[in-house]
Amino acid sequence: MLVKIVSKKFDIPNAHTIDVALEHGAYSALEDSLVKEPKELRDIIIESNLRGKGGGGAAAGNKWNLAANQPTESGTRYLIVNADESEPGTFKDRQILAKDPHLLIEGIILTCHAIGAKSSYIYVRGEYEEFITILEGAVDEAYAKGFLGNSKYGNIDVVVHRGAGAYICGEKSALIESLEGNRGHPRLKPHQPESEFYFGEPALVNNVETIASVPFILENGADAYKAHGTEKSPGTLLFAMSGHINNPGVYECSFGHSMLDFIEQTGGGIKNGKKLKAVIPGGASTPIIPAHLIKDVMMDYESLRSFDSALGTGGMIIMDEDTDMVKALKNLLHFYHHESCGQCTPCREGTSWADRVMQKFVDKRATYEDLEILRSVSRTMNGKTICVFAPACSDVIDGFLRHFEDEFIACIQEEAC
């Protein structure tokens, strides 16, 4: 079940320094891959079925082609690495930044070659100050050793860009806005496949872990990657467990295993010998799944979809039998209220209204009408906004109401008596 592809060097002391990393095979994919044509590299990624690991699960190869084939007069293209990691329950990218930054840099050099980019930006959430220091140290070392900058490896430049506290900057177009020196407002885009644009030039945005998966695939071939996981969800993911679990942490696991086994075996079961009540499977924005269904859930994109949820970032929040679902939803709605960027009325007003209604539930002041208000606010937020932040919030509310409506009703009745 547990595999070491991206996490290969996580347990090696000081693997974030270039000498130790080199001893353990860092940058070994460059030599053979950089002599290949960019298109050949993109074809390997397409063949591997690598899916984006930032939450959406989009096919990476298709996105690479869009960025590589987008016409540009100046010939300039960019690779932007998304290290904003702010989805509650998610803490995997920081493992790569802190423990094996050279794997990320190697992936960046390869990806730049594959899409014809010379500059790359790594956008890291501002709070990751300590990990930014480690990452910057690694980038400096990579320059000094001739992997970056003027070198035989394609003259790639890497800049580490520090965010400043805004969840929404993880959304790729908001991230680019922020990287252009603006407020982090998601862009209104046509619904057609096209690359992103940084100052008008084509840009590819990929998650840290996606890029860190690239060296293994290019070095060992698509089949070696597809040997792990399922047909539609190939390879591995850095799954994370937090909440009421005995062994919280990040574990690289191939797709397709039983979620319950993972929680019990790798996670060591529920804290304090309690029973499982529910799991939020892939970061706060994925709908909750109650315990009685968990035994049938497999950890891959398709299985989670079939339970009206999503794999998301693979960051699982585990809740024991004593968890108050009303308080749990209130906690999350406070988050959404706080993080809405405010551009769209349904989102700006809806997240704050839903948060206020939930406060009434927590205070035992809620009525049946409030339950209806919550549902209608959720409906209004769905499908009417610039980005999918509001629909995600709506899905979260619907998930709690679908599976734990009785607890909300009990709250109302407590008020009545």
Next chain:
Amino acid sequence: MRKIFELSPQNLEKLSALRKQYPEQKAIVLPLLWMVQNQLSYLSEEGMQFIATELDVPYMHVYSVASFYTMFIFEQPKKHLIEVCRTLSCALNGADDVKAYFDDKCDDDVEVIEVECLGACGGAPMCAVDGKYKESLDDAKLEAILKELKC
């Protein structure tokens, strides 16, 4: 007379390096805001005016950008900052108690605030003390933090 903001010699050097790293100057608003905040410990009007002049953008643009991000502050902060994560994984593991503990024990030199998920959910409950992550907090670790801050 109005105080003029000046970058430290070290930061001036960094600024000229920064200018070469981005296709357009406007892109370095965030790095410069960080630079000014790190130098002054907050963003003063003069500091933001300096950025506007350096990058040839309106002052209002700099202020509007700065005010969007929660980590930028516009007043002299207290000596220490404790950010207690309040989001779900931490809440399930006693974030409320951590916040109450600091509220009770910290003196006026310390600002204690609640923040949203810091990406350290595996180490819940957690907080950041002057930016440094402190995870898997228990009684001993809480006491150690107080000692470090001399409360």
